[in-house]
């Protein structure tokens with residue numbers, strides 16, 4: 049992180065300042081507002097330019113890169129971020145790459161201003177590799193389409209301007225835009241362990257328009273969101289580690305700070321190694337994804353980063369609880385918020401095991417000819 | 421003195437052979453244990469298990485290991501292990517059992533006749549429920565550092581200080597606790613074992629919520645609490661050795677295969693619900709965990725065999741606590757992993773007919789490596805007391 053460009057450093061500093069002033073792990077408690085987040089806090093983040101980052105400059109955005117947003121997310125994730133930054137970025141990427149001019153002109157400036165809230169509805173089953181099979185159907189009806197099916201884990205959970213839906217037209221998978229107030233949409237919110245909300249959304253002949261972009265655009269957007277979720281996890285890992293190192297230095301037993309016990313020192317080093325690896329993995333995966341020419345290569349890079357970030361986050365937060373002893377198992381102490389948020393973020397868009405599967409699927413088969 | 425045994429008093433369990441005894445226990449649980457309380461995922465509160473406590477009590481089954489003359493079943497250690505095995509196989513929840521497991525055996529061994537007559541019958545009947553007051557804010561792993569002071573005043577002690585993490589103390593009528601009775605002696609030598617009525621003026625109980633959202637443990641504050649000197653168990657200033665002996669016994673229980681075993685069956689259920697049961701990658705993972713649990717059972721048989729033969733458990737019992745809780749934790753991790761985004765749902769995720777709580781085992785696995793002495797402390801014990809490695 050020593051060779052940060054001046055611009056990147058300014059972004060990171062502004063995110064850090066926002067995090068210090070406005071965020072704290074306790075904010076993630078009982079945030080069961082309709083959409084699962086606090087709109088005032090969201091406006092604050094919009095003033096910082098966060099939702100504008102991936103929007104092109106000619107659409108009222110900042111035209112910055114995934115790496116820029118990832119750097120900010122790592123800062124914002126340290127005190128835990130109860131806001132749908134990554135879900136909105138996911139939708140933004142899909143619209144930037146896959147929407148026609150009309151829709152882009154209507155939505156992107158509003159997204160940049162923090163006023164439009166799009167969500168991507170893609171996943172159907174809870175477990176396995178989300179998004180590989182799609183049962184939601186799209187039927188053509190004049191110049192419109194009608195969607196029928198059920199999507200799970202839609203984030204944010206309500207108040208959408210509209211939904212980008214992955215559906216099958218019978219032959220191939222495509223992306224569809226459904227207005228938030230369209231008829232034939234039913235939602236059921238589900239509360240997460242961290243008090244965040246996701247929604248199960250059922251479409252019953254809901255009216256939609258088809259976006260020019262298809263599965264390929266979706267995969268690129270998914271790769272971007274997966275990298276950004278990894279960046280948020282990296283921030284979470286930093287936050288949990290900092291709290292734990294602090295505790296190891298101050299909690300005394302047997303007349304000494306518990307951090308003096310070598311059994312804990314060695315495991316603290318393993319946690320640190322996990323965090324450093326996660327940072328390096330993410331940095332190179334972002335570079336790979338930004339240079340890649342196919343969505344498969346982007347997904348493959350993203351899977352590597354997310355597999356590492358998810359596994360590290362669980363390792364670090366579980367160790368953090370163990371090292372806090374009894375107080376770590378209370379609801380009161382903030383370290384538990386890190387564990388619960390880690391559970392959610394490691395799972396969303398696919399956990400470590402699911403990423404390994406995707407990575408294998410996206411890798412070119414190794415040649416057997418060389419042995420011949 | 422009389423001990424209440426309304427039914428079952430005619431059966432002498434000790435004369436039954438092990439197989440017949442096992443069958444009798446199995447039949448008893450099948451007939452009497454409430455179906456809706458089987459395999460509970462969290463510790464049950466007193467009001468949920470009070471009826472079950474009463475059933476056990478009426479049949480004379482509440483205290484399996486106590487001698488018959490004190491109202492127990494008088495089971496030898498071997499039969500006691502069978503009893504526990506059947507209890508776990510049927511998914512029978514723990515009643516608040518500190519009185520039965522800890523206080524009863526302690527008073528039978530170390531108590532006075534008056535203490536036995538006063539406390540044992542009420543433990544058997546469920547009239548009085550005990551909680552454990554060892555840990556303090558400054559005395560967790562370093563338990564010998566207890567500061568809660570008991571100062572002699574005539575026929576009483578005056579107790580001041582604070583206990584913490586006391587499991588279900590809000591349901592307790594009595595606490596057995598470690599107090600400092602000699603401020604000047606070496607750490608371990610100024611501690612006494614004291615029995616306290618929780619309704620005594622000056623005691624405040626503050627329940628705390630756990631990560632999992634249950635009010636399962638408490639802080640307990642003592643402000644000039646007057647306790648009769650007759651409530652000291654054993655000799656004054658000898659409480660540390662009593663507590664240590666009880667802790668050794670506790671570790672066999674805490675390391676029992678039951679947590680891992682039931683988590684493994686939950687993992688199997690979830691794999692069927694998510695369609696991963698036929699996946700060869702999962703099958704191999706499951707087989708690995710299944711073998712771990714089988715070997716955990718083997719370890720348990722080794723240690724309970726010592727108890728069965730009437731032997732004394734040594735410091736290597738810590739191995740049981742370590743492997744039992746860590747196997748459980750690995751299985752809980754596997755549940756979270758195969759649940760995928762099911763881990764984003766607090767409470768029951770929409771999987772299967774009744775839903776499936778993906779995080780219950782994962783949450784329960786966190787304190788398992790902390791309570792009863794953290795696994796770090798268990799490893800320190802094995803390193804020094806078993807392997808004879810030099811101390812720092």
Ligand SMILES: Cc1cc2nc3c(=O)[nH]c(=O)nc-3n(C[C@H](O)[C@H](O)[C@H](O)COP(=O)(O)OP(=O)(O)OC[C@H]3O[C@@H](n4cnc5c(N)ncnc54)[C@H](O)[C@@H]3O)c2cc1C
Nearest residue numbers: 309370371373374552554555560561585586587787794796
């Ligand atoms: C659910 C639950 C129920 C409980 N119920 C009861 C109860 O009913 N009654 C009761 O009295 N207590 C109870 N406890 C308390 C429990 O026994 C203590 O939490 C435990 O002994 C650890 O103490 P601590 O929490 O102060 O952690 P600390 O001792 O502060 O430990 C913090 C960390 O430092 C590590 N550490 C400390 N010393 C060393 C060392 N020498 N070497 C290496 N690592 C070290 C620990 O392993 C841990 O990881 C309960 C705890 C829990 C979580």
